[in-house]
Amino acid sequence: MFQNWIKQKERHRSTSKVSFALIFSVLSLTLGFAAVKAPLKSGVQYTVITDLPETMILDKTYTMQVDCENIGTMPYEVWAEITITGPEGFNNRDIFIVWTTYDRNLNLLGHFTLGRDGMQEFTGEDTITWTGKRTLMMPGDYRIHMLDVTVYGSAPLGNYKVDVTVLGEGKPVEANVIITPKALNVKSKGQWITAKISLPEPYKEEKIDISSVKLWYKDTFVSAEWGTATEHSLIVKFPRTEVTKMLRSAEGNVQLIVTGLVDNTEFSGADTIIVLTP
Amino acid sequence: MKKMMRNKKILALAAVLLSAFVAIAFATTMIMWTWTKNINVVAPQSAVVYTVNQALPDGMYQDTQYEMIVTCENKAPIPYAVTAYLKVVGPSGFDNNDIFVHWVVYNITGGSVKIYDFTIGRGGTGMGAFTNHDEYWVDWTGTPDTMNPGVKYEHHVFVTIYGSGPTGTYTPYVEVTGTGM
Numbered sequence A: 001m002f003q004n005w006i007k008q009k010e011r012h013r014s015t016s017k018v019s020f021a022l023i024f025s026v027l028s029l030t031l032g033f034a035a036v037k038a039p040l041k042s043g044v045q046y047t048v049i050t051d052l053p054e055t056m057i058l059d060k061t062y063t064m065q066v067d068c069e070n071i072g073t074m075p076y077e078v079w080a081e082i083t084i085t086g087p088e089g090f091n092n093r094d095i096f097i098v099w100t101t102y103d104r105n106l107n108l109l110g111h112f113t114l115g116r117d118g119m120q121e122f123t124g125e126d127t128i129t130w131t132g133k134r135t136l137m138m139p140g141d142y143r144i145h146m147l148d149v150t151v152y153g154s155a156p157l158g159n160y161k162v163d164v165t166v167l168g169e170g171k172p173v174e175a176n177v178i179i180t181p182k183a184l185n186v187k188s189k190g191q192w193i194t195a196k197i198s199l200p201e202p203y204k205e206e207k208i209d210i211s212s213v214k215l216w217y218k219d220t221f222v223s224a225e226w227g228t229a230t231e232h233s234l235i236v237k238f239p240r241t242e243v244t245k246m247l248r249s250a251e252g253n254v255q256l257i258v259t260g261l262v263d264n265t266e267f268s269g270a271d272t273i274i275v276l277t278p
Numbered sequence B: 001m002k003k004m005m006r007n008k009k010i011l012a013l014a015a016v017l018l019s020a021f022v023a024i025a026f027a028t029t030m031i032m033w034t035w036t037k038n039i040n041v042v043a044p045q046s047a048v049v050y051t052v053n054q055a056l057p058d059g060m061y062q063d064t065q066y067e068m069i070v071t072c073e074n075k076a077p078i079p080y081a082v083t084a085y086l087k088v089v090g091p092s093g094f095d096n097n098d099i100f101v102h103w104v105v106y107n108i109t110g111g112s113v114k115i116y117d118f119t120i121g122r123g124g125t126g127m128g129a130f131t132n133h134d135e136y137w138v139d140w141t142g143t144p145d146t147m148n149p150g151v152k153y154e155h156h157v158f159v160t161i162y163g164s165g166p167t168g169t170y171t172p173y174v175e176v177t178g179t180g181m
Helices: A240-246 B002-026
Strands: A023-026 A044-050 A055-057 A061-070 A076-085 A095-103 A108-115 A127-131 A135-137 A142-151 A158-170 A176-180 A183-185 A192-198 A208-217 A220-223 A226-229 A234-239 A252-262 A265-276 B030-042 B048-054 B065-074 B080-089 B099-107 B113-121 B131-133 B137-141 B145-147 B152-161 B171-180
Touching: A044 A158, A044 B030, A176 A252, A176 A265, A192 A208, A192 A240, A192 A252, A192 A265, A208 A226, A208 A234, A208 A240, A220 A234, A220 A240, A234 A240, B048 B171
Parallel strands: A055 B030, A183 A265
Antiparallel strands: A023 B030, A044 A061, A061 A142, A076 A127, A076 A135, A076 A158, A095 A108, A095 A142, A158 B030, A176 A192, A192 A234, A208 A220, A208 A252, A226 A234, A252 A265, B048 B065, B065 B152, B080 B137, B080 B145, B080 B171, B099 B113, B099 B152, B131 B137
């Protein structure tokens, strides 16, 4: 008679069908820093190792793993922006993310929480956003991001749209560059244009790959033909005829940029000379 | 001549400034990776889990008290507001005067503390009476109670069908609704 005495269930605000879309793209980078030419090789590659499911149950934790690697020669300062659009009433109290970052050897690099009672929080109502802190990824750096995502039972049911954007700025090693002669008469005779390159610690000038050193004017460059390291600098020489040819349209104050690789990491520095066309 | 030289210098300076501006414009933030996903968020089967430890018998005598024991635990990571709803469908003529429920709740999280003790039905106190419907079924809705994560309750529900109640088949129904807070 009383066999159906307990039949409990929990009601929630709404249900809806699933729709799924995944856009995954890695954009190769060709331009980065002011006064920096195209890096020799660039790109921070992101790979989703473990994806979030198309359907998530409230109060259950799902893990997403995204690996990224700076496969180029340019150091990059990167940061993430997350935007989540949910049903009406969705806000920071409805979500909790534990974000842990490791290196390729699974050494812990960072850990923080985001959302309700988290160390950081989303802002907004219905559509919530968060912007992460900037971190520097050096060439060869590999990071494993583990995100434990929980949508709390306080959240409205239905369709959510999650957008993650990683932004970046190229940050080459800033070199101090002195180019001589300071006044270049394009008609005068001479064999070399010289650049003295100094790097900040911990980089060593003797580790500069001389064959990678280039002198840039706008989008054209001349490669270094000779170089020698001194105690705190590297002297490189560029063939004067090629440089004057590169500067044939230039006159007056001209900014020249020197780029190259040190320990497989891009450096860049600029100096201004006066181009004379008598 | 001097004026021409000055104009040339101004033009050269303008060119340098323009090239610097272009370079700075290229330094603006780049999108390195984007990821978009649509996710359907659904309700859990149960955030607060209920277990019947002792059920009512299939056959009950009038004027005899029977005990039912139910435990529940909030296994969700956030508090839930839970509300009980009771409905009993009986033979024709059954109403609130024919039933008496004595409900005692203990918080058994790390001990045993009585937190609720009330009665429903004929002579019920505190939580009052069942509502009569169409002379053969009654229902009652409790007040919301907040259960924090990890909290366990033990419900002792003592049920008596009075001698005034019609004999026959009764169908009780219990529903607990929960809202994450």
